[in-house]
Amino acid sequence: MSVGSYQSSRMRLVAEERGEPRVVSNGVLGMVLFVMTEIMLFAGMISAFSIVRASSAIWPPPNQPRLPFEETAINTLALFVSGALLILAQRRFAESRRAARAPLVGSIVLGAFFVLFQGWEWASMLAQGLTLTSSTLGSFFYLIVGTHALHAIAAIWLLFRTWRRLERGWLHASQLATAAVLWYFVVGAWPLIYWRVYL
Amino acid sequence: MAETIHVGHAEEHGHHDHHEMSFLEKYVFPLDHKMIAMQYMFTGMFMALIGGFFAYAFRMQLAFPGMDVPFWGVVTPADYNALVTSHGSVMIFWVAMPVLIAAFGNYLIPLMIGADDMVFPKINRLSYQIFLISAIIIIASFFVEGGAFGGAWTAYPPLSTKAQYSLTPIGSTMWITAVALEFVAFLLGGINFITTAMNSRAPGMKMWDIPMVVWMIVIASILFMLSVGPLLAGGIMMIFDQQLGTAFFDPDRGGDPILWQHLFWFFGHPEVYVVLLPAVGIVAEVMTVFSRKKLFAYKTVLYTAIGTGVLSFTVWAHHQFIAGIDPRMANVFTVTTLLISVPIAEMMFVYIATLYGGKITLTTPMLWALAFVFEFLIGGITGIFLGASGNDIYMHDTYFVLAHFHYTFYPIAIIGTYAGFTFWFPKMFGKMMNDGLGKLHFWLTIIPFNLIFLPLFVLGASGQHRRIYDYTNFPELAQPWQQDLRQLATISLVVMLGAQVIFFYNVIKSWMSGPPAGKNPWNSGTLEWTATSPPPHGNWPEGLPTCYRGPYEYSHPDHDKDYWPQNEPA
Ligand code: HEM
Ligand SMILES: [Cu+2]
Numbered sequence: 045m046s047v048g049s050y051q052s053s054r055m056r057l058v059a060e061e062r063g064e065p066r067v068v069s070n071g072v073l074g075m076v077l078f079v080m081t082e083i084m085l086f087a088g089m090i091s092a093f094s095i096v097r098a099s100s101a102i103w104p105p106p107n108q109p110r111l112p113f114e115e116t117a118i119n120t121l122a123l124f125v126s127g128a129l130l131i132l133a134q135r136r137f138a139e140s141r142r143a144a145r146a147p148l149v150g151s152i153v154l155g156a157f158f159v160l161f162q163g164w165e166w167a168s169m170l171a172q173g174l175t176l177t178s179s180t181l182g183s184f185f186y187l188i189v190g191t192h193a194l195h196a197i198a199a200i201w202l203l204f205r206t207w208r209r210l211e212r213g214w215l216h217a218s219q220l221a222t223a224a225v226l227w228y229f230v231v232g233a234w235p236l237i238y239w240r241v242y243l
Numbered sequence: 244m245a246e247t248i249h250v251g252h253a254e255e256h257g258h259h260d261h262h263e264m265s266f267l268e269k270y271v272f273p274l275d276h277k278m279i280a281m282q283y284m285f286t287g288m289f290m291a292l293i294g295g296f297f298a299y300a301f302r303m304q305l306a307f308p309g310m311d312v313p314f315w316g317v318v319t320p321a322d323y324n325a326l327v328t329s330h331g332s333v334m335i336f337w338v339a340m341p342v343l344i345a346a347f348g349n350y351l352i353p354l355m356i357g358a359d360d361m362v363f364p365k366i367n368r369l370s371y372q373i374f375l376i377s378a379i380i381i382i383a384s385f386f387v388e389g390g391a392f393g394g395a396w397t398a399y400p401p402l403s404t405k406a407q408y409s410l411t412p413i414g415s416t417m418w419i420t421a422v423a424l425e426f427v428a429f430l431l432g433g434i435n436f437i438t439t440a441m442n443s444r445a446p447g448m449k450m451w452d453i454p455m456v457v458w459m460i461v462i463a464s465i466l467f468m469l470s471v472g473p474l475l476a477g478g479i480m481m482i483f484d485q486q487l488g489t490a491f492f493d494p495d496r497g498g499d500p501i502l503w504q505h506l507f508w509f510f511g512h513p514e515v516y517v518v519l520l521p522a523v524g525i526v527a528e529v530m531t532v533f534s535r536k537k538l539f540a541y542k543t544v545l546y547t548a549i550g551t552g553v554l555s556f557t558v559w560a561h562h563q564f565i566a567g568i569d570p571r572m573a574n575v576f577t578v579t580t581l582l583i584s585v586p587i588a589e590m591m592f593v594y595i596a597t598l599y600g601g602k603i604t605l606t607t608p609m610l611w612a613l614a615f616v617f618e619f620l621i622g623g624i625t626g627i628f629l630g631a632s633g634n635d636i637y638m639h640d641t642y643f644v645l646a647h648f649h650y651t652f653y654p655i656a657i658i659g660t661y662a663g664f665t666f667w668f669p670k671m672f673g674k675m676m677n678d679g680l681g682k683l684h685f686w687l688t689i690i691p692f693n694l695i696f697l698p699l700f701v702l703g704a705s706g707q708h709r710r711i712y713d714y715t716n717f718p719e720l721a722q723p724w725q726q727d728l729r730q731l732a733t734i735s736l737v738v739m740l741g742a743q744v745i746f747f748y749n750v751i752k753s754w755m756s757g758p759p760a761g762k763n764p765w766n767s768g769t770l771e772w773t774a775t776s777p778p779p780h781g782n783w784p785e786g787l788p789t790c791y792r793g794p795y796e797y798s799h800p801d802h803d804k805d806y807w808p809q810n811e812p813a
Binding site: 067068069070073074077078080081082083084085086087088089091092095096099100105176177179180183184187191 | 433434438473474479483491496497
């Protein structure tokens, strides 16, 4: 364990020598790189969907329900607020750790709400006859939204662990930032999905 | 974010407690970057033998149709397809990638930048484990009902998605699953490589002091990570089509089969640069040492590599000139393709300029490095022919294409690997390799290699199509001279495969009883040569090095020795 702190001091040394005021931590940089790949994953799925949709003569496919874009707008709002709360948590954390607790918990709860709401939405879509195999709309809907939901669940789990660390007083700002990068990605990708898939 | 400075959490670095490690911890589930590198290296070499064996089996069928191939038996049409597909997939995903990026990246990055390990050792270990599982899946697919997937390594639908066409209901899904897992493994590896190279460099090592091979592996990792997403998406869609009854790629039900080709080649073309760049870097290291000169135009090489990377995202549809894309699009992709040969040509000139006027010593690694340049040049030049869409309409899917990409891939995956392996062998194992055997192995590999693929250019230009099981069914392709060339290629392959025994013998013999290498047998200036050979856990237990200058200060006029190690204070 001692080498861990040694490494961090060394990193600071490298940064100082180059005259850089700060350096991106390993965790944040690693997560940013991961997110970069995920952005391309979603770009691939969404452009595939756009191509199939643009080349279909009739859209939406016959006998398929419309996607519930009004309800989802509410859910989108919940997700945005969650993201904003996390920004607040990060700001506050820099001053006082305790003050970060409430916004962090709020962010997690709203994130969980988003996922549950979506589960409910899936149930109603399935009841209306939109399934994975009923049409290309259904296939892409469950593929894209499902992949997003999996990312959301992973990010919430990470935020939850972050919160547990905060409660125990073990949390580093860089760990909070690492989890936050993933959540900002989940929040940021959603409007694009909403625009390309729902509208 | 001022507090982000608190990094290097106990969790990530827990393994550095210096307790005695058990056998399992040390060799089976290691966290040490060098041991993980060796796992990747030897798994990759093992897979290369398997891929080579596949090539042997289907080449025998082409040269001597219907024969009972020793160690395989009669190659049926289904066998043939499975062998060709698995050969291509294995060579690219389970040989070139693990050896060039994962093995050399893991071994070299921490040692060359003066770090004690990767920044995320546990992610590193996970990366290898996922990779190993993917390798097991691809091999196991030969033993399931219906056999291994036979729809080519490009897996175009509908052949790949419909079991009634492919006749490999399980094999197809195993293939795409294995590929997807392999991608995840390299994603984890790439995150490690980039973060380590950016954050853990020795004090004093500025951007331009980083050895070229490290830069190349970093750029390759970035390219990989930016290109793999769409193909992962395509892979998930393919698995859904195969197993869950969706119709992403099925035109009858609203899907689009060409979509897969775009997703595949959007990754597939950058992928060739993903494997090319590390080989370019390895060759740069070898050449500077054995010509005792600075790398010519370091920064230009770096910018060129980045430029190549950016351009490589704009050429993918040159694989689809006859797939029915818009002819205006074909023009655009012709131009970008011809453009991308410019930076590649420039790199070749940089090598030549580096050699120019140097004190060249023809050691085994140097021979491999020189061969890389010569052979790759042939691949690059024939690529220009194919990039011209008018010409490619005739050439596409012939053996001319096949010979072209083997003249690129073989120098990368095989020649580049041998250059690097023989160069760093003294560091990895602490012993010198036998140079005489090394050279024998070199010539017995290089000459047959050319005798395999030069005839295939001729056959391709005469109209020989790829992915044909038996040419005797096509009278215009079954002329005696054509069959002679096929046999020449196959016999050369057998000779070449046989010559690899010399290599493995040399490795084992030198490892057991070669002369001790010492720290720096080649009088090289980069940091890895300041650690003991082989480097212990932690690399420099006496204290990590500090960097004072660039990596290639050979024959410097202000210095008495002809090399000036990076860690030596001025
Ligand atoms: C050991 C010497 C090798 C020989 C003799 C050989 C020969 C061949 C032949 C004859 C084919 C195509 C057969 C057909 O289309 O009907 C082929 C396909 C291919 N090879 Fe090789 N090869 C060798 C090494 C390599 C290496 C080192 C790589 C890459 C690093 C490689 C990558 C490929 C790829 C990507 C394909 C296309 C597979 C497909 O069509 O799905 N090969 N090889
Ligand atoms: Cu290409």
